[in-house]
Amino acid sequence: MEIEQLTINFFSGVFLAVFAIGLSSNFRIVKFLNLAYGSFFTLGAYVAYHFFTKFGVLSLVILLLVSSLSGASLYILMRLIGKGILEATIVSLGFGILLEELLRLCHTTGYFLILDTPIKTYTILGVEISQWEVMQLGVLMIVLLTLTLVFKSRYGIKIKFIEEDVELASMYGVNHNFYEALCICNTSILATLLGFLSSPHQAIFPSMGWSILVAGIIVFAITSQFKLVGLKHYLVLAAVSIAYAEVVGWF
Amino acid sequence: MGKAWIQIPILAILLILPLFTNFYYFWLFTLASIFASYTLSWYLMERFCGRTSLGHTLPFGLTAYLSAIAYFFGYPLQFLPIIALIVALISAIIFYITSMLDRVKFVFATFLYGVLLWELAPFIVLKKDVLYGGEEGFSITLLPTQTVYVFSSALLIVTFAFSFILHKSSLGLRMMAVRDDEEAALAIGIDVKWIKLLNSFLSSLFTSFVGLVYILHLSHVDPDVFSVENAIFPFIASVFAGGFITPVLGSYLLIFASNALNTISPQFHLVLYALLLIVSPKLRRFSNADS
Numbered sequence: 001m002e003i004e005q006l007t008i009n010f011f012s013g014v015f016l017a018v019f020a021i022g023l024s025s026n027f028r029i030v031k032f033l034n035l036a037y038g039s040f041f042t043l044g045a046y047v048a049y050h051f052f053t054k055f056g057v058l059s060l061v062i063l064l065l066v067s068s069l070s071g072a073s074l075y076i077l078m079r080l081i082g083k084g085i086l087e088a089t090i091v092s093l094g095f096g097i098l099l100e101e102l103l104r105l106c107h108t109t110g111y112f113l114i115l116d117t118p119i120k121t122y123t124i125l126g127v128e129i130s131q132w133e134v135m136q137l138g139v140l141m142i143v144l145l146t147l148t149l150v151f152k153s154r155y156g157i158k159i160k161f162i163e164e165d166v167e168l169a170s171m172y173g174v175n176h177n178f179y180e181a182l183c184i185c186n187t188s189i190l191a192t193l194l195g196f197l198s199s200p201h202q203a204i205f206p207s208m209g210w211s212i213l214v215a216g217i218i219v220f221a222i223t224s225q226f227k228l229v230g231l232k233h234y235l236v237l238a239a240v241s242i243a244y245a246e247v248v249g250w251f
Numbered sequence: 252m253g254k255a256w257i258q259i260p261i262l263a264i265l266l267i268l269p270l271f272t273n274f275y276y277f278w279l280f281t282l283a284s285i286f287a288s289y290t291l292s293w294y295l296m297e298r299f300c301g302r303t304s305l306g307h308t309l310p311f312g313l314t315a316y317l318s319a320i321a322y323f324f325g326y327p328l329q330f331l332p333i334i335a336l337i338v339a340l341i342s343a344i345i346f347y348i349t350s351m352l353d354r355v356k357f358v359f360a361t362f363l364y365g366v367l368l369w370e371l372a373p374f375i376v377l378k379k380d381v382l383y384g385g386e387e388g389f390s391i392t393l394l395p396t397q398t399v400y401v402f403s404s405a406l407l408i409v410t411f412a413f414s415f416i417l418h419k420s421s422l423g424l425r426m427m428a429v430r431d432d433e434e435a436a437l438a439i440g441i442d443v444k445w446i447k448l449l450n451s452f453l454s455s456l457f458t459s460f461v462g463l464v465y466i467l468h469l470s471h472v473d474p475d476v477f478s479v480e481n482a483i484f485p486f487i488a489s490v491f492a493g494g495f496i497t498p499v500l501g502s503y504l505l506i507f508a509s510n511a512l513n514t515i516s517p518q519f520h521l522v523l524y525a526l527l528l529i530v531s532p533k534l535r536r537f538s539n540a541d542s
Contacts, residue, residue, distance in 0.1 A: 033359055035362070077529060081529065081530060081532050081533050082532050083532065085355050086303070086354070086355050086358060087532035089355075089358070089359070090486075090528060090531055090532060091528075091529050091532065093362075093479075093483070093528055094524075094525045094526070094527070094528030094529035094530075094531070095525070095529060097479065097483075097521060097524065097525035097528065098522065098525035098526065098529065101518070101519075101521045101522045101525060102522070104518065105516060105519070105522070108516070108517075210366055210369070210370065210479075211370050213366070214363060214366050214367055214370060217359070217363055218363070221359075
């Protein structure tokens, strides 16, 4: 395989790694497969489409508000309706479809939308990489660094405890509800941010999140076979995502 | 499971009613009967083996897709049931292998199949004089709606009767024993693997034939046959669990409600599907407690 192709696939892998880390932490901490995660990604792209050209970097504030609200809504719905992993997953699927359909209903004038914004590019190993893709690499670094700091702190042991046995953790006084709500909100922000950063590269349409969701589930399923906990799991997940993108290519 | 004397007349009314309607409603009733058979076929796996599949678009959509492709290559319509049978066998094997996972992972895995097929189907492009397939999909010859209605009604009656008889039979009891506790079923001498394989095959077989009638009715198939909308349809249509007539009624209601909602805005019915899916755990708990 040519070096150019490897570089392109590497950046696809970085994108997938950020997505899969959020999806995986939802499963490990909140104990459900967040099937609305692809829709959060789509939501981020639509926020970029409507607000980036008008407000520039300030549109990230809108993104933060919209994504936190969506994440909190999903968490409340799950607490009210979904008991157990399967029910919570079904609720998230319904929430994801609802989000997607609301976006579609609000954009009946055009199915495929294009964010028209100048893209600055850098040449890395003979391949032109846009600043948005480089920013995705930056996001991955920040996410991994944050996870390292969290798992090294006194909160890390609590999160590991919740990951391994949530009932035992709550018996020992760990407020798992707090960590679950925080996890859903943070990962929602992460998914929408990823959608925001991907928006200049692809057509924006309501069902754009499904393919990345499928790829995310596959790399998460592969990584789960290693049965790792804590930071190690997320590091291996990032590596598997990049390896997956190198083998499969774009997804 | 309810009494036969209530369920059979309801089914009869549903099947006779379209004969007294105009062409448009006749067409819609035919579609509803197809989806009712689809839900019942799915319900065979859910009710008898306790496996909630979100991937029944595999036998349903694949039969429709491959039938259209076979027609494209000049195979006669009479050949299409063989395709349904082959797809049923392949799907049964896939479902059986997946059923070795626990119940939660089974849901995730089957969901993954469906979405993967949905993503891959647009890449199926065939060349004759011009290119066919892709996002546009494939077409077959248009059959008279009356003919399709005979097929769809017959399939619904067979699926319904089979489910009913299976529920009363010793095989059905063995399936439900496996559903309730696999280890206990094994301990009393039930061949759990065989029962799972048989259940997967029966559910896939009926679903494949539903897929065949679906393509005959619409005479066109595109990648959206594998969509999440079709994958979740039987799940939400059977949200009020009970006798075998409840999923049938649920399917008819959903098809007619979808049709009414789509007059407000195209695809507006998906909002209803999403809302039903969100509240489905509550509704299921409620209907299970009631029954």
